Amino acid sequence: MAAERVVVIGGDAAGMSAASRARRGRTPEELEIVAFERSRFTSYSACGIPYWVGGDVPARGALIARTPEEHRARGIGLRTRTEVTEIDLAGGRVRARDLEAGTEAWTGFDHLVVATGARPVRPALPGIGAPGVHGVQTLDDGQALLDSLAATPGGRAVVVGAGYIGVEMAEALLKRGYEVTVVHSGEQPMATLDPDMGRLVHRAMDGLGITTVGGAAVTALRTGADGRVREVVTENAAYPADVVVLGIGVEPETELARAAGLPVGPHGGLLTDLSMRVRGHGNVWAGGDCVEVLDLVSGATRHVALGTHANKHGQIIGANLSGGYATFPGVVGTAVSKVCDLEIARTGLREKDAHRAGLQYVTATVEATSRAGYVPGAAPMTVKMLAERRTGRLLGAQIVGREGAAKRVDIAAVALTAGLTVERMITLDLGYAPPFSPVWDPVLVAARRADAAVRAAGW
Amino acid sequence: MAAERVVVIGGDAAGMSAASRARRGRTPEELEIVAFERSRFTSYSACGIPYWVGGDVPARGALIARTPEEHRARGIGLRTRTEVTEIDLAGGRVRARDLEAGTEAWTGFDHLVVATGARPVRPALPGIGAPGVHGVQTLDDGQALLDSLAATPGGRAVVVGAGYIGVEMAEALLKRGYEVTVVHSGEQPMATLDPDMGRLVHRAMDGLGITTVGGAAVTALRTGADGRVREVVTENAAYPADVVVLGIGVEPETELARAAGLPVGPHGGLLTDLSMRVRGHGNVWAGGDCVEVLDLVSGATRHVALGTHANKHGQIIGANLSGGYATFPGVVGTAVSKVCDLEIARTGLREKDAHRAGLQYVTATVEATSRAGYVPGAAPMTVKMLAERRTGRLLGAQIVGREGAAKRVDIAAVALTAGLTVERMITLDLGYAPPFSPVWDPVLVAARRADAAVRAAGW
Numbered sequence: 001m002a003a004e005r006v007v008v009i010g011g012d013a014a015g016m017s018a019a020s021r022a023r024r025g026r027t028p029e030e031l032e033i034v035a036f037e038r039s040r041f042t043s044y045s046a047c048g049i050p051y052w053v054g055g056d057v058p059a060r061g062a063l064i065a066r067t068p069e070e071h072r073a074r075g076i077g078l079r080t081r082t083e084v085t086e087i088d089l090a091g092g093r094v095r096a097r098d099l100e101a102g103t104e105a106w107t108g109f110d111h112l113v114v115a116t117g118a119r120p121v122r123p124a125l126p127g128i129g130a131p132g133v134h135g136v137q138t139l140d141d142g143q144a145l146l147d148s149l150a151a152t153p154g155g156r157a158v159v160v161g162a163g164y165i166g167v168e169m170a171e172a173l174l175k176r177g178y179e180v181t182v183v184h185s186g187e188q189p190m191a192t193l194d195p196d197m198g199r200l201v202h203r204a205m206d207g208l209g210i211t212t213v214g215g216a217a218v219t220a221l222r223t224g225a226d227g228r229v230r231e232v233v234t235e236n237a238a239y240p241a242d243v244v245v246l247g248i249g250v251e252p253e254t255e256l257a258r259a260a261g262l263p264v265g266p267h268g269g270l271l272t273d274l275s276m277r278v279r280g281h282g283n284v285w286a287g288g289d290c291v292e293v294l295d296l297v298s299g300a301t302r303h304v305a306l307g308t309h310a311n312k313h314g315q316i317i318g319a320n321l322s323g324g325y326a327t328f329p330g331v332v333g334t335a336v337s338k339v340c341d342l343e344i345a346r347t348g349l350r351e352k353d354a355h356r357a358g359l360q361y362v363t364a365t366v367e368a369t370s371r372a373g374y375v376p377g378a379a380p381m382t383v384k385m386l387a388e389r390r391t392g393r394l395l396g397a398q399i400v401g402r403e404g405a406a407k408r409v410d411i412a413a414v415a416l417t418a419g420l421t422v423e424r425m426i427t428l429d430l431g432y433a434p435p436f437s438p439v440w441d442p443v444l445v446a447a448r449r450a451d452a453a454v455r456a457a458g459w
Numbered sequence: 460m461a462a463e464r465v466v467v468i469g470g471d472a473a474g475m476s477a478a479s480r481a482r483r484g485r486t487p488e489e490l491e492i493v494a495f496e497r498s499r500f501t502s503y504s505a506c507g508i509p510y511w512v513g514g515d516v517p518a519r520g521a522l523i524a525r526t527p528e529e530h531r532a533r534g535i536g537l538r539t540r541t542e543v544t545e546i547d548l549a550g551g552r553v554r555a556r557d558l559e560a561g562t563e564a565w566t567g568f569d570h571l572v573v574a575t576g577a578r579p580v581r582p583a584l585p586g587i588g589a590p591g592v593h594g595v596q597t598l599d600d601g602q603a604l605l606d607s608l609a610a611t612p613g614g615r616a617v618v619v620g621a622g623y624i625g626v627e628m629a630e631a632l633l634k635r636g637y638e639v640t641v642v643h644s645g646e647q648p649m650a651t652l653d654p655d656m657g658r659l660v661h662r663a664m665d666g667l668g669i670t671t672v673g674g675a676a677v678t679a680l681r682t683g684a685d686g687r688v689r690e691v692v693t694e695n696a697a698y699p700a701d702v703v704v705l706g707i708g709v710e711p712e713t714e715l716a717r718a719a720g721l722p723v724g725p726h727g728g729l730l731t732d733l734s735m736r737v738r739g740h741g742n743v744w745a746g747g748d749c750v751e752v753l754d755l756v757s758g759a760t761r762h763v764a765l766g767t768h769a770n771k772h773g774q775i776i777g778a779n780l781s782g783g784y785a786t787f788p789g790v791v792g793t794a795v796s797k798v799c800d801l802e803i804a805r806t807g808l809r810e811k812d813a814h815r816a817g818l819q820y821v822t823a824t825v826e827a828t829s830r831a832g833y834v835p836g837a838a839p840m841t842v843k844m845l846a847e848r849r850t851g852r853l854l855g856a857q858i859v860g861r862e863g864a865a866k867r868v869d870i871a872a873v874a875l876t877a878g879l880t881v882e883r884m885i886t887l888d889l890g891y892a893p894p895f896s897p898v899w900d901p902v903l904v905a906a907r908r909a910d911a912a913v914r915a916a917g918w
Contacts, residue, residue, distance in 0.1 A: 418877030
């Protein structure tokens with residue numbers, strides 16, 4: 001009989017990372033670990049679904065980092081197809097329903113890990129549940145979409161939403177031979193960029209043959225006589241669709257946690273301290289897509305649903321559960337994506353984020369190439385930087401370009417973490433050789449321009 | 460008549476960047492700028508010569524960022540084919556020889572910029588000056604090598620030295636259809652890496668069909684009856700050669716400056732303050748390959764011949780000459796290179812550098828992939844990290860791998876600049892999406908391992 005028991009709610013990145021890390025640090029005799037997962041799958045890459053749908057990834061199995069059987073073999077008491085329906089904090093127990101058998105039972109815990117993830121936003125539109133309308137949140141979603149595509153080959157696809165999932169799914173559907181229209185409500189696609197940078201994405205999508213319709217609020221999904229989706233309807237138009245993919249964002253899945261009285265923040269995510277312990281609750285931990293994290297640039301919390309953070313949170317929770325000590329200092333808001341050969345990256349604050357944070361800033365936008373201009377394959381990229389007025393501290397960077405554009409944002413991400421000024425960034429000792437960078441790396445060129453803008457703005 | 464005159468010695472990256480930047484900040488009426496260059500060329504990319512020789516860059520002209528005529532049109536009094544033969548600091552003048560006319564004349568200065576670059580190391584070996592033996596330091600060197608290759612197509616090439624130039628030239632000669640042998644004196648190629656990482660380069664070069672001979676000191680270059688090189692001779696063997704390329708390093712070109720009494724450091728480079736002013740000389744500036752720079756990790760000076768630093772130095776000198784204010788804080792020792800599709804990168808200290816600096820450290824080496832493992836094109840890379848014992852401060856990183864390996868070193872370069880610990884690096888918010896990175900970026904995996912090593916090493 002183990003001295004203590006940890007109960008984990010949610011068997012994907014955060015939950016199973018926490019469980020695995022705790023298992024490595026404590027024997028089963030010291031710590032029993034029980035994890036509940038409502039689906040059949042554990043530890044899979046939801047971020048990989050667009051590449052599976054697009055055909056780059058041959059099979060679903062490739063997206064699964066560790067199966068339920070593998071977790072069990074490592075000494076984790078994993079119960080799949082089992083959904084936690086209630087958390088009783090005072091009683092130190094959770095109630096879970098076996099979705100196959102329909103039975104419910106209570107399980108006591110000494111420590112609880114809430115890793116319930118995020119759920120896709122689903123506005124109550126007519127037809128939103130019709131056959132042919134798909135999300136891409138889970139592996140089952142991905143399989144259902146692939147089945148739908150098999151039934152309507154080479155038809156017309158409408159993607160609703162032009163964020164990361166939206167543009168990645170546009171690429172996937174294009175690769176599957178569909179005529180693709182992206183309908184979104186923003187001024188430009190990729191609202192995670194400033195509109196001037198989003199415009200570059202719009203232009204590139206045009207060039208790829210993807211029709212992008214901005215400023216369009218979807219009002220209904222019209223179905224045919226067979227009940228299948230036929231059209232995406234906006235206030236001003238209707239777009240024929242054999243298949244519809246919804247990429248309109250996600251929100252923290254915290255219903256269970258709220259019902260138990262755990263604290264949530266302005267973005268609907270659970271609030272934790274830096275060790276990922278839920279605020280005010282000594283033995284409850286939370287991580288992954290269901291929490292809010294500190295934005296190190298703005299000083300406020302935000303919700304960022306990304307597997308890379310979820311994995312880190314899990315590691316940190318697991319280390320803390322097993323007698324170690326680790327913290328998650330926060331994020332700077334880095335994200336990268338691509339549409340075919342167009343790479344898109346951002347980190348830190350957009351202009352409107354800076355406004356909201358009460359920061360005054362200057363901007364600089366430059367065009368440069370990924371390699372020395374004389375080397376074959378040198379590809380253009382546009383880099384935009386925001387720097388704080390007066391101090392010159394870097395506030396954010398956005399990059400749109402071809403090969404070599406996206407991961408360059410990591411330079412700015414580390415600079416933001418360290419609080420570097422754009423002036424200090426000018427002399428960063430970055431890797432230089434003609435096949436990898438011009439003698440002035442595009443990020444350095446942007447820093448120079450931003451520094452000049454800070455100086456020009458005066459005090 | 461201008462109020463003041465700047466004399467610049469050397470018309471490549473540092474010198475002409477300084478001249479151009481000063482010109483933008485001051486009118487010709489305020490500041491006269493005279494620049495002396497002994498060759499026919501200005502502002503060219505010596506780093507690009509291997510790609511020109513290899514055929515990736517079609518013509519020499521592509522390597523020239525700005526021609527003498529372009530500089531003159533911008534108001535710089537440039538004199539090419541004119542070599543400065545003496546600096547008279549007390550008299551505030553330099554003596555220059557017109558290499559075409561053979562005449563000499565003195566030119567007075569109010570400010571002097573020494574940008575004399577580096578010269579290739581040329582041991583006094585028998586046959587080192589023979590036809591068929593080539594350096595690749597200047598555009599004329601490159602042209603002479605190309606002419607030599609045209610005369611001995613598809614023959615046997617021996618590269619002496621296995622540093623950046625050595626491995627890049629091995630690739631270039633391979634592309635030209637040569638049977639390539641690299642002879643070097645180190646334990647492994649790329650002595651700028653630790654030997655365990657150099658071994659990976661060795662293995663990859665083997666795989667590319669490049670013969671690499673280590674631990675071999677060249678004793679002579681044997682010539683044939685026609686006087687042309689025929690063999691590279693070492694203590695134990697002789698390697699047939701139709702063409703020989705020397706890539707055995709460079710040293711600061713400071714003869715002129717030393718003769719004038721300017722201070723040089725332990726690596727033979729001029730010593731400057733942070734504004735690139737030569738120490739103890741209020742009106743003399745120096746930058747580029749002829750100076751030593753502060754290594755921010757070891758705290759000592761070092762000599763790094765790289766166009767990216769030279770350009771930065773030039774900008775800083777030019778800004779300071781024209782009433783602005785800028786400084787060069789130092790380097791962290793970043794360098795990237797490639798041999799065919801193998802990418803090689805380093806930043807910070809190697810193990811022996813750490814020893815020399817009096818630092819105790821731990822190391823961690825990991826293998827990871829450039830993209831999520833399930834995405835086509837995911838390429839393996841090896842990342843080695845050094846962290847200071849006890850504090851966990853990052854001391855250095857080395858990366859050898861395929862696509863996406865080299866520029867990842869920039870993450871470590873910025874972290875070194877900011878003095879981050881490997882523990883802090885674990886939670887860096889780097890760009891993540893399956894086509895660009897696994898959910899744990901290889902650099903983060905290495906940081907995790909290095910952090911574990913720091914903890915295991917105790918206090």
